[in-house]
Amino acid sequence: MTIATTIQAHSRAREVFIRLAAYLTILAALVITLFPVYWIAANSFKFDIDIFAVPPEWLPRNPTLKHYDEAFIQRPFLRYALNSFLVAVGTTIVSVVFGTMAGYALARFSYPWQWRKQISFWILSTRMMPPIVSIIPLYLFFNYFDMLNTKSALIVAYTAFNLPFATWMMKSYFQDLPVELEEAAIVDGDTRWGAFLHVALPLARPGLAATAIFCLIISWNEFLLSLIITLTEQSQTLPIGIAGRVTQYSTYWGEISAAGFMACVPIVIFAFIVQKHLVRGLSLGAVKG
Amino acid sequence: MLKSEKETLAAQLRPGGGLERWAERHLRFLMLAPTVLILLGLTIFPSLYMFYAAVHKISPNPDLPWEFVGADNFARLLSDAQFHVALWNTTVFTVVAVTTEFLLGLGLALLLDKFIRRLTFLKTVLMVPMMLPPVAVAITWKLIYEPQFGVLNEIMYRLGLPLQAWAGDVNLAMFSIIVADVWQWTPFIFLLMLAGLASLPVEPYEAAALDGASSWRQFWDLTLPFLKPVIAIALLLRVMDALRLFDLVFILTGGGPADRTKVLSLYIYQVAYRFADPGYAAAISLFVLFVTIVLSTWFMKRMRLAE
Numbered sequence: 001m002t003i004a005t006t007i008q009a010h011s012r013a014r015e016v017f018i019r020l021a022a023y024l025t026i027l028a029a030l031v032i033t034l035f036p037v038y039w040i041a042a043n044s045f046k047f048d049i050d051i052f053a054v055p056p057e058w059l060p061r062n063p064t065l066k067h068y069d070e071a072f073i074q075r076p077f078l079r080y081a082l083n084s085f086l087v088a089v090g091t092t093i094v095s096v097v098f099g100t101m102a103g104y105a106l107a108r109f110s111y112p113w114q115w116r117k118q119i120s121f122w123i124l125s126t127r128m129m130p131p132i133v134s135i136i137p138l139y140l141f142f143n144y145f146d147m148l149n150t151k152s153a154l155i156v157a158y159t160a161f162n163l164p165f166a167t168w169m170m171k172s173y174f175q176d177l178p179v180e181l182e183e184a185a186i187v188d189g190d191t192r193w194g195a196f197l198h199v200a201l202p203l204a205r206p207g208l209a210a211t212a213i214f215c216l217i218i219s220w221n222e223f224l225l226s227l228i229i230t231l232t233e234q235s236q237t238l239p240i241g242i243a244g245r246v247t248q249y250s251t252y253w254g255e256i257s258a259a260g261f262m263a264c265v266p267i268v269i270f271a272f273i274v275q276k277h278l279v280r281g282l283s284l285g286a287v288k289g
Numbered sequence: 290m291l292k293s294e295k296e297t298l299a300a301q302l303r304p305g306g307g308l309e310r311w312a313e314r315h316l317r318f319l320m321l322a323p324t325v326l327i328l329l330g331l332t333i334f335p336s337l338y339m340f341y342a343a344v345h346k347i348s349p350n351p352d353l354p355w356e357f358v359g360a361d362n363f364a365r366l367l368s369d370a371q372f373h374v375a376l377w378n379t380t381v382f383t384v385v386a387v388t389t390e391f392l393l394g395l396g397l398a399l400l401l402d403k404f405i406r407r408l409t410f411l412k413t414v415l416m417v418p419m420m421l422p423p424v425a426v427a428i429t430w431k432l433i434y435e436p437q438f439g440v441l442n443e444i445m446y447r448l449g450l451p452l453q454a455w456a457g458d459v460n461l462a463m464f465s466i467i468v469a470d471v472w473q474w475t476p477f478i479f480l481l482m483l484a485g486l487a488s489l490p491v492e493p494y495e496a497a498a499l500d501g502a503s504s505w506r507q508f509w510d511l512t513l514p515f516l517k518p519v520i521a522i523a524l525l526l527r528v529m530d531a532l533r534l535f536d537l538v539f540i541l542t543g544g545g546p547a548d549r550t551k552v553l554s555l556y557i558y559q560v561a562y563r564f565a566d567p568g569y570a571a572a573i574s575l576f577v578l579f580v581t582i583v584l585s586t587w588f589m590k591r592m593r594l595a596e
Contacts, residue, residue, distance in 0.1 A: 030415070034417075037417065040428070051438070054438050101323065132554040136335075239425075257428070260424070264425050267420045283523070283526065
């Protein structure tokens with residue numbers, strides 16, 4: 001055997017090894033990622049006695065919908081889910097409408113005194129603001145206007161961090177569009193606003209949809225602000241309802257598993273709808289995956 | 290940028306009223322104005338209001354007037370042991386969780402770079418944890434950590450290791466929180482790094498290979514510098530999220546046992562609502578806001594993210 005073939009055999013062995021390691025890692029990552037999600041789903045379909053089984057019952061042997069009945073029919077989790085949905089939709093509409101216009105303006109127009117850079121930067125920094133920081137003024141503000149415990153208050157509060165997100169996302173999508181098409185429309189007699197409305201906006205539709213779905217997800221998942229602003233099931237959202245069943249004395253495992261799993265289902269569906277935009281969405285438009 | 294001559298020309302050629310023409314001329318301001326005004330109202334106003342609250346003693350009784358106390362609330366930050374504990378816990382959590390997520394995520398991305406690039410479906414599956422409601426993640430891990438019938442203790446038992454109280458144990462509580470956070474957020478780093486690796490240019494690597502550079506050298510001299518902007522974004526977003534950690538702690542430990550997982554957000558919440566001292570809570574909030582602004586500004590300026 002010549003030296004060359006020995007080296008070749010070596011590097012092939014190395015490649016096989018790396019390939020094997022990679023596949024095993026993917027497998028391990030998948031198991032670790034999916035098991036907790038599977039586990040909450042599995043427990044939501046078990047009778048209480050099977051949830052407490054030692055050793056754990058890996059597959060529900062006596063599947064039941066009892067906890068779904070408890071949570072969504074007997075207790076007001078359907079109401080919580082509806083509140084979550086309405087608040088998420090309201091926030092998304094406000095954020096996407098204004099965020100799209102602002103994102104377009106920041107992507108296309110020039111401003112005096114470096115405003116473009118400064119304003120972009122400032123909008124991004126409002127996204128960085130921890131929500132706990134604004135709860136005290138928001139609480140007092142909503143209290144003053146008698147808005148505590150309303151869905152509108154939640155929409156206002158959620159807009160504070162969804163609007164900067166939507167602005168940055170849409171800015172990044174508009175920056176990717178060729179400006180020539182809008183220029184052509186203006187030469188053909190369209191107004192500047194018309195070029196935005198009839199040319200840029202339709203082209204940015206996939207980005208618009210992705211941004212909207214991200215806003216829905218962010219609002220649907222929010223917990224802290226809702227915890228402070230809402231007090232009764234009239235306006236409480238799904239995460240608050242779930243947390244309310246984890247008390248100091250007992251935890252209603254079946255019920256919270258059912259509600260928790262149901263809270264995850266739409267998110268997983270959404271994640272698959274926007275899968276091509278996920279990296280960009282999660283990095284506020286900074287990384288174009 | 291559009292040529293302004295073209296803009297004015299088009300505007301002059303268009304029929305329409307004076308208002309329409311005025312709107313068209315100031316379009317760049319009008320399109321930006323709603324967002325700027327809303328965000329001013331929702332961020333600047335609360336911040337200013339918080340300064341006002343922080344220099345007062347606010348009674349839980351809404352009929353009593355606020356009592357001006359000057360810098361007292363800020364002075365308390367220096368002597369309040371609970372605040373120091375919360376600050377320490379937040380720091381430990383942020384440093385350990387984000388470092389772990391970063392190393393795991395980058396390592397996985399480097400290993401899987403060639404195998405997973407095109408598998409959008411697989412990537413989406415791996416991305417699921419970070420999209421889930423944090424409350425659902427928290428109860429899922431609560432179920433796994435449960436000392437009596439939880440899965441983790443079952444694994445410990447099978448391995449012949451001592452059973453633990455996990456989130457209920459003084460020494461393991463913070464660890465448990467970090468594990469749950471790492472589970473949820475490592476995929477974030479992983480996918481961002483994967484996106485970064487996919488966009489690396491090919492030529493420098495060919496040149497380096499010709500020069501006989503080892504893959505280790507190539508990693509330090511080429512891959513890491515090229516990835517720097519993506520790494521910066523990923524770390525910035527993760528650190529900002531870690532500093533505001535609330536949901537996981539609220540559900541999993543409630544800050545206990547023995548305040549071992551009491552983080553800043555949770556402490557502010559407790560001061561404001563359980564101890565009914567919004568003035569002091571405002572002072573702590575301002576501290577957190579200050580730290581956040583300093584950190585994120587430093588990051589963004591350094592990495593020129595606003596470009």
